[in-house]
Amino acid sequence: MRKSLACLGAVVVPSGAGLLLHLWAGWSMRSPVRVPTLLAVLAGLVLTAVALLAHNALFREGGSIAAVVLLVAGLGAVWVEARDSRVRAEVVTCEITGKARATYHPTFGEGAPSDMWLYHHPLDCPGGYPSEFTAEERIGEAGRTVRIAYDPARRMDPVLEKHNKPSGSPVVPSILLALSVVVSVVTIVGEGWTDVGRPGA
Known part of the structure; x- marks a missing residue:
C-alpha cells in the first residue's frame, strides 16, 4: 500500500x-x-x-x-x-535614429554555440519605449521605420512585429x-x- x-x-x-x-x-x-x-x-x-x-x-x-x-x-x-x-500585446512604429552599435559576445567550451555579434539600434518610438532594440543582425539604417511589438508591462523583451508569434x-x-x-x-x-x-x- x-x-x-x-x-x-x-x-x-x-x-x-x-x-x-x-x-x-x-x-x-x-x-x-x-x-x-x-x-x-x-x-x-x-x-x-x-x-x-x-x-x-x-x-x-x-x-x-x-x-x-x-x-x-x-x-x-x-x-x-x-x-x-x-505574444506582446502592443505594436508601435519606431524610427531608427542612428547607427547600430555592435557588441561581440564570445562563447567558451567544447560544444558551446558559436560566438555572436549583437546590434543595438537606437529608436525613437511614440511614448519613448522601447528606446533601443537589440538583434543578432542589423534591422535597418538610420531613418528607416520598423514595427516593434512589446509588452506594456515590460515583462518580455520587445521583438519585431513579424516575430511576435507564439x-x-x-x-x-x-x-x-x-x-x-x-x-x-x-x-x-x-x-x-x-x-x-x-x-x-
Missing part, C-alpha cells in the same frame, strides 16, 4: 508542479495586474522549491539524483514554454517531467520499499 502511494506521489509531484507553474507563468505574463517580472520569477522558484521538498519527503533517504535533475529541468522548460507561448511547445517540458516520473517510480520499485514507506529491508 505504501509503495503504491509513493508511486502515486511520484506521478503527482512533477505533473502537479508543472501544471501549477505553467498556470502561474502564463497568468503573470498576461495579467492586467502587471505582476513584476522579479516577483513572477521568485514565485516560480518558490513553487519549484516546494516541488523539490515534496520530492525529497517522498523519497526520504532514497530516491534518485537523476529524477531531481529531470524535475528541475522540466520545470525550467515549463517556464520557458509558457513565456514563449505569449513559439512555445509543451513537448520538451512534458518529456522531461514524464522521465522524472518514470525514474522516480523505477527507483521506488527497485529499492524495495517496506510497509513503513521508506527504502530498506
Whole structure:
C-alpha cells in the first residue's frame, strides 16, 4: 500500500508542479495586474522549491539524483514554454535614429554555440519605449521605420512585429517531467520499499 502511494506521489509531484507553474507563468505574463517580472520569477522558484521538498519527503533517504535533475529541468522548460507561448500585446512604429552599435559576445567550451555579434539600434518610438532594440543582425539604417511589438508591462523583451508569434511547445517540458516520473517510480520499485514507506529491508 505504501509503495503504491509513493508511486502515486511520484506521478503527482512533477505533473502537479508543472501544471501549477505553467498556470502561474502564463497568468503573470498576461495579467492586467502587471505582476513584476522579479516577483513572477521568485514565485516560480518558490513553487519549484516546494516541488523539490515534496520530492525529497517522498523519497526520504532514497530516491534518485537523476529524477531531481529531470524535475528541475522540466520545470525550467515549463517556464520557458509558457513565456514563449505569449505574444506582446502592443505594436508601435519606431524610427531608427542612428547607427547600430555592435557588441561581440564570445562563447567558451567544447560544444558551446558559436560566438555572436549583437546590434543595438537606437529608436525613437511614440511614448519613448522601447528606446533601443537589440538583434543578432542589423534591422535597418538610420531613418528607416520598423514595427516593434512589446509588452506594456515590460515583462518580455520587445521583438519585431513579424516575430511576435507564439513559439512555445509543451513537448520538451512534458518529456522531461514524464522521465522524472518514470525514474522516480523505477527507483521506488527497485529499492524495495517496506510497509513503513521508506527504502530498506
